[in-house]
Amino acid sequence: MAIINMYEAKTHLSRLVDRAEAGEEIIIARNGKPAAKLIPVARDKAPRVGGSMRGLIHVSDNFDDPDPEFEALFYGETEEEIAKDKLWYGDLAKEPKDEE
Numbered sequence: 001m002a003i004i005n006m007y008e009a010k011t012h013l014s015r016l017v018d019r020a021e022a023g024e025e026i027i028i029a030r031n032g033k034p035a036a037k038l039i040p041v042a043r044d045k046a047p048r049v050g051g052s053m054r055g056l057i058h059v060s061d062n063f064d065d066p067d068p069e070f071e072a073l074f075y076g077e078t079e080e081e082i083a084k085d086k087l088w089y090g091d092l093a094k095e096p097k098d099e100e
Contacts, residue, residue, distance in 0.1 A: 003027045006035070 002024065009016060009028045016026055016038055026038040 001025045001027060003029055003034070005032075006030050009038075 002019075004012075004016065004026055006028060009026075020026055020038045020040050023040055027034045028036040028038060
């Protein structure tokens with residue numbers, strides 16, 4: 001473990017980072033007192049494997065069906081009005097209501 005003063009650390013930061021990446025821990029000192037530690041970032045040891053959660057997660061067939069209560073929050077309509085206007089995700093073209 002190396003102890004480096006602040007001025008030297010500022011001057012040679014890229015070299016210190018290279019040393020830290022190689023596994024060395026470096027203490028940066030201010031006025032001779034330790035102030036910070038430069039250490040390598042932990043890397044993933046093995047690459048991720050796709051499909052490792054297969055069989056553990058279930059997604060319902062209707063997971064993307066519209067929720068009338070949720071849509072009412074956006075459009076200020078009741079469930080009956082939403083059903084009447086057929087405002088569903090598959091029917092994006094909503095006809096405007098007649099102004100009275």
